Amino acid sequence: MQPQTNHSTARSLSQDEIIQSVDFRFRICQFLFRAAVVWVVIGIVLFAIAFSAGILLSGLSFMAMTISLGLFTAAFAVTLAIYRCPVCDTRLSFFHSEQIDCAGCNVKIK
Numbered sequence: 001m002q003p004q005t006n007h008s009t010a011r012s013l014s015q016d017e018i019i020q021s022v023d024f025r026f027r028i029c030q031f032l033f034r035a036a037v038v039w040v041v042i043g044i045v046l047f048a049i050a051f052s053a054g055i056l057l058s059g060l061s062f063m064a065m066t067i068s069l070g071l072f073t074a075a076f077a078v079t080l081a082i083y084r085c086p087v088c089d090t091r092l093s094f095f096h097s098e099q100i101d102c103a104g105c106n107v108k109i110k
């Protein structure tokens with residue numbers, strides 16, 4: 001199927017532009033999820049350090065876990081908002097990265 005846009009004033013996207021656009025959106029979402037995982041690891045390490053020092057509720061560990069929760073929430077929201085087909089705006093599945101065609105318009109996205 002030929003790439004088309006939803007707006008009559010917009011020009012059509014080439015195949016390379018579609019693939020680059022999806023790849024760029026995927027990297028943004030992946031970065032946010034990875035940043036959240038990093039903060040979970042920091043929180044676990046801080047908790048382990050505090051626990052070994054005899055402190056059950058560490059403020060730093062709680063702070064790191066709160067940051068990671070915020071990042072996970074932001075990553076989820078950003079993924080829903082931007083990880084979409086640039087041609088037909090169908091939501092793409094972030095966790096099925098083997099998907100090579102859009103489910104809505106069958107345009108090649110990888």
Ligand SMILES: [Zn+2]
Pocket residue numbers: 085086087088089090102103104105106107
């Ligand atoms: Zn599509």
